[in-house]
Amino acid sequence: MANFSKPTGPQFSVDVYQNEFLPEGGRDVNAIVTVTAIGGGTTAGLPQPAAGGRSAAVVLMLDCSGSMDYPATKMRGARDAAAAAIDTLRDGTAFALVAGTHVANEVYPGGGRLAVADARTRAEARDALRGLSAGGGTAIGTWLRLADRLLSSADAAGAAIRHGILLTDGRNEHEAPADLRAALDACAGRFTCDARGVGTDWEVEEVKGIARALLGTADIVADPAGLTADFTTMMERAMDKEVADVALRLWTPVGVEIGFVKQVAPTVEDLTARRTEAGPRAGDYPTGSWGDESRDYHVSVRVPQAAVGQEMLAARVSLIVPDPAGGTPVTLSQGLVRAVWTDDMVMSTAINPQVAHYTGQAELADVIQQGLDARKSGDRDGATAKLGRAVQLAAASGNADTAKLLSKVVDVVDAATGTVRLKAKVAEADEMTLETRSTKTVRVKK
Known part of the structure; x- marks a missing residue:
């Protein structure tokens, strides 16, 4: 063969x-x-990792604050999801586990080091996960700074990809907003990070802000049962990265x-x-x-x-x-x-289809956020107008996923004209999902 x-x-x-x-x-x-x-190409001509360097280094940051026990399925789901992510690591990947509360604690391998993924270290990491319990507050900036130190350690030397995965279930209540901002500024450009919120008690803008600053993805996992699949997908994508x-x-x-x-x-x-x-x-x-x-x-x-x-x-x-x-x-x-x-005039006034499409997609993201803000502030007329425009844009561009999310917040009378009615009752998870995913776009048909 x-x-x-x-x-x-x-x-x-x-x-x-x-x-x-x-x-x-x-x-x-x-x-x-x-x-x-x-x-199908090669990295010929690209900067190469240092001799003996790891291809990737990853730190998982799990919220272990007291609220993760309410309900207990959140903590169980986080442990199971982290175990699945560890099983997805390629052999030779450097990795560590951080338990985040009002302080950051490296639970595996410890000592400011990174482990190297193989059958033994994966089993040890799963054992460490089983010992995690919920208790304490939330200071996400401390988690990110510890991840940065680990990803800058000698164990990550030469790693082409440095990546973090962060899970939280609550608001960043145990440090000042300026502390989180300073941590993000310090970490920006040093590693990328995907951020996830589990349940519905966290702040969408906080989680999106982490992903935005660290060039990762943000999403909601409203039901803890979905964490394992989401973490597996995130880690698979991280393992597929080759150029940083x-x-x-x-x-x-x-x-x-x-x-x-x-x-x-x-x-x-x-x-x-x-x-x-x-x-x-x-x-x-x-x-x-x-x-x-x-x-x-x-x-x-x-x-x-x-x-x-x-x-x-x-x-x-x-x-x-x-x-x-x-x-x-x-x-x-x-x-x-x-x-x-x-x-x-025909040549100079023609709008390029790609430019037109993405101008509409950017407006779609803006009007969704404006509509949700108006709804939260009690401005029903403003919310109806903005979310109606969002329905119109989503329909015109073929953004079916966003159209489906919008339909859980408004009753659509006529998508083509953007005629909608605000729903009297909206599930918190549905509103947060729309806000979290409002910036997702569909590709233009070239």
């Missing part, structure tokens, strides 16, 4: 979708940049202003404020870790006015990874955004 080895890393491509034509005096240029990583610290580098000519840079698929995330300067007229926007996947970004720039017949490079979009030795970053792929001035 022939031996086939899995390629050691994905190949990246950048595709730009735009209408480059502007009318005389036109200045705003919009483009959708699709970044795709496909297995990928950034979108945007270079613009003199006179070009950047409007915004947003990820628009698979979720809407505004990256504009996360720019770090990268030389003259260039800036980097973090995208986190990649496996085999594709994501879309909306880039909007404003160019100087020009006469009909002129054209210019409006922006160059490159995908880069840092050189561990501190040398020149490696460029994985790049695409160009152009501007061409024309007096053909």
Whole structure:
């Protein structure tokens, strides 16, 4: 039987979708940049882990505060889910378990170390999980800082991927909001983290804020029985990541202003404020870790006015990874955004389908949040208008998952016109699910 080895890393491509034509005096240029990583390439030309380094290092942070015993299924579900996640680890992955209360406690392997996944350490970790019990408060910043120390230890040296999984069931009540913000700022760019809320007593914005800052995913698991499947999926995705610290580098000519840079698929995330300067007229926007996947970004720039017949490079979009030795970053792929001035009104007024689609998806995320905020504040008319617009956008774009979530909050009279009625009673889990998943988008049909 022939031996086939899995390629050691994905190949990246950048595709730009735009209408480059502007009318005389036109200045705003919009483009959708699709970044795709496909297995079958090699990491030739990519920075390599240090000799003997781990391919990945993972820390699981489990809420063990007193509320996890109410009901007791939360604590049991968390233990079972963590055990399933540990079983999903690839051999050789460095890992640790952290019990989070008003302090952070490393429950396995202990001593500020990481274990190396194999049959023995997985069994030991499962034994440690069985000893976890609920008690104490919630200070998530302390959990993240401990995870950061572990993922920066010698046991994680050379790990291409550093990742955390965080589970909480309550509000971050035992530290100041500024302490959590400071912890997130300290951890940003050092590891990625998926965050989950179990039950319905946690703050959606806190959990989403953790995932947003650490370039991970956020979601709700309203029923603890769903934790095992969710943790298994999260760990499988973490194990599939192969290239870390990928950034979108945007270079613009003199006179070009950047409007915004947003990820628009698979979720809407505004990256504009996360720019770090990268030389003259260039800036980097973090995208986190990649496996085999594709994501879309909306880039909007404003160019100087020009006469009909002129054209210019409006922006160059490159995908880069840092050189561990501190040398020149490696460029994985790049695409160009152009501007061409024309007096053909048909050409200059056409809206690119990809740009139109994702503009609608970004508006969908915004109006859902605005509608839920209005509903919570008692503004029924405002909530009806915003959520009605959300129903209309979801229907028009084919976002069936969001449409289904909206139907649990409003009665849909006519989706095409956005005519809805607020439901008199809405389950808390349904409202939180809609809020947590409001930024999830559907891909445009290319």
